[in-house]
Every structure is written in structure tokens, then in C-alpha cells.
Amino acid sequence: MVRILDKAAVQPRRKFNLATSFIIRRSPARSRLATIRIRIPAVNAQPNRVELVATIGVQGVTAIAQILFRIFRDGIEIFNTQQGIESAASEQNYAITFQAIDSNVKSGNHVYTVTAENLTANARADVVGPISFSGLAVQTRT
Structure with a gap:
């Protein structure tokens, strides 16, 4: 049995x-x-999980950029994934979607943030859209 505790999307x-x-x-x-x-x-929120989903539209501009996407809860990294982004003369436009699960989150208000950073010198990738980020907090039964 699952009970929805909260949801948010931007x-x-x-x-x-x-x-x-x-x-x-x-x-x-x-x-x-x-x-x-x-x-x-x-009250009555444990055990729980927060299911997070992000979609980011990215374009390769020069070389092959390695982009590190991170999700933070209250400023602390809880998830990351990496994606190679090719540029001219190859694939250029990507819609990257990833999902993370944050388990047994303590009670209170929590801020989740998704970021991107380019790990590759002399390569460039741009965010071109769309950008969406959503979270669903659910209580789970064991």
C-alpha cells in the first residue's frame, strides 16, 4: 500500500x-x-521515498562534452549521472531523462535541486530546453 505525502513539479x-x-x-x-x-x-510518514524525475534538453556545440547531472536534497548531493553530448557532424540535440529515489526522508520541508556541469575542457554544451523536474513523496508499507 502506498500513500501520497506530497508532490511538486516545475x-x-x-x-x-x-x-x-x-x-x-x-x-x-x-x-x-x-x-x-x-x-x-x-506523523505517519515512515517509511517513505521521494521519487524524482528530471528531463533536460541539451545541445552539443563543440567537441564531445561529458555532462554531470546532480540532484541535491537540502544542499547535499543524493544522486548523479553522466551523459556524453556530441556536437556538429553528429547527434547534437538530446532530451535527457533520469530518475532518482530518495528513501526514508526525515520529516520537514526539503528542497531538491537539479544541476548540470561540464566535465570536459574545450567542449561546450548548452541547455536548450525543455526543462522539467518533479517529485512525488509516498509513504510505503513494509
Whole structure:
């Protein structure tokens, strides 16, 4: 049995648009893509999990960029994944979707943030949209 505790979703960019694109910053700097807030009640909320899903539209501009996507809860990294982004003369446009599960989150208000950073020198990738980020907190029964 599963009981919904909270849900949140944002979509800062609804579609692919080169006119509003921005460069993914070179690591160790990060580009913040989206933030949501999830509330876990103090009573009858354990055990639980927060299911997080992000979709980011990215375009390769030069070389092959290795992009590290991270999800943070309250400023602490809880998940990461890496994606290679090719550029001209190959695939250029990507809609990257990934999912993370944060288990047994303590009660209170939590801020989840998804970021991207470019790990590759002399390569460039841009966020071109769309960007969406959602979270669903559920109580689970064991």
C-alpha cells in the first residue's frame, strides 16, 4: 500500500528554443536547472521515498562534452549521472531523462535541486530546453 505525502513539479522551460539557450558551466561550477520543495509530515510518514524525475534538453556545440547531472536534497548531493553530448557532424540535440529515489526522508520541508556541469575542457554544451523536474513523496508499507 502506498500513500501520497506530497508532490511538486516545475517546468522552467516548456520547449526547445535556441534563442533562450545557456551554456552549461565548466566543473567545478554548476548550472542550476530547477528546484522543487517537498514536505514530509511529522506523523505517519515512515517509511517513505521521494521519487524524482528530471528531463533536460541539451545541445552539443563543440567537441564531445561529458555532462554531470546532480540532484541535491537540502544542499547535499543524493544522486548523479553522466551523459556524453556530441556536437556538429553528429547527434547534437538530446532530451535527457533520469530518475532518482530518495528513501526514508526525515520529516520537514526539503528542497531538491537539479544541476548540470561540464566535465570536459574545450567542449561546450548548452541547455536548450525543455526543462522539467518533479517529485512525488509516498509513504510505503513494509
